[in-house]
Amino acid sequence: MIVAIRQMKNEARLQDSFKEKLRVLQRGDVVQEILSNISGIDVLFVRCLGLGSVSVSYLAMYQLCLLKLVVDYLNQNLNERNKEESEMVEIKVSLWDPVFSHEDKEFFENHLKYTVEEEFKCDPSSVLYYMPHFPVSIFESVLTEEKPKFILANDLTAYAIKFPETKYFSQYPNCARLTKLITNKAKEESVEKENCTAVKPPDDGFQIVKKKNRKKKNSLVYQPPVIDYGFETAYFKKVKSSIIREGNNTDNPWSSAFTDMSFMVID
Ligand SMILES: C[S@@+](CC[C@H](N)C(=O)[O-])C[C@H]1O[C@@H](n2cnc3c(N)ncnc32)[C@H](O)[C@@H]1O
8 A cells, every 4th residue: 555655656656757857857948959850750660779867857858748748749749640541650668777776667658658668660651769878889789780860869070089090990890980971971061061162372473383292201100090991781872960059058957968969861
């Protein structure tokens, strides 16, 4: 009897916390930025990994609220696309984190109708992976084993600053490959932009004389190691990554819940 009362109290506490945080978060610019990034995708599942325990961490609870807003938005888009169908289609949500408590699981399953499961097999093109602040080693395993297409998770380029390039590639080859594709594309775009905005010198009869580039003899120049990324063996050829800039604004009630995030479309 006492256990049942305690359980009901805990459930009510989680429901109140969820409702309150959902109300606060849905007014945030970060939500609008994320929804506009995922607006074009056509999926039937959301797989959420590494959320953390919502009964312990308020960051995890805010991340759960974002999951709910994302799922509602995708459901709305899905049903608008399938207006002609007689039956409503519902996005299915599957979650896993080994730290989930009994209380967390009850809340996801009873209150939100989400499924808690360690194993998940699905056609990757119909799944949005949501993995906020996910450990890079497990991120690599998910890429290798599940070959996701749509990912809302950590900005992988941050690891290129954290690890030397050779270490990053040898330990997390798919994360490093995606990072390389993203940074190469950003470099190309910035060169293109520079070329477009470069001001042509006026045709006033004067000639610009370039300073001679006298190289110092015998100077030692560091040559970074050349890494063969073996892109031909990867399951993808290209990636479009959008950083969730508003997530880095921590001056909000959700603090660092959405920092260093990006949305990737992998092909
Ligand atoms: C850095 S924490 C992030 C927690 C929370 N999302 C946050 O931002 O505060 C990483 C989470 O990944 C979870 N995790 C570790 N291995 C996992 C696995 N194989 N599958 C799913 N989640 C895992 C951990 O239990 C932990 O909750």
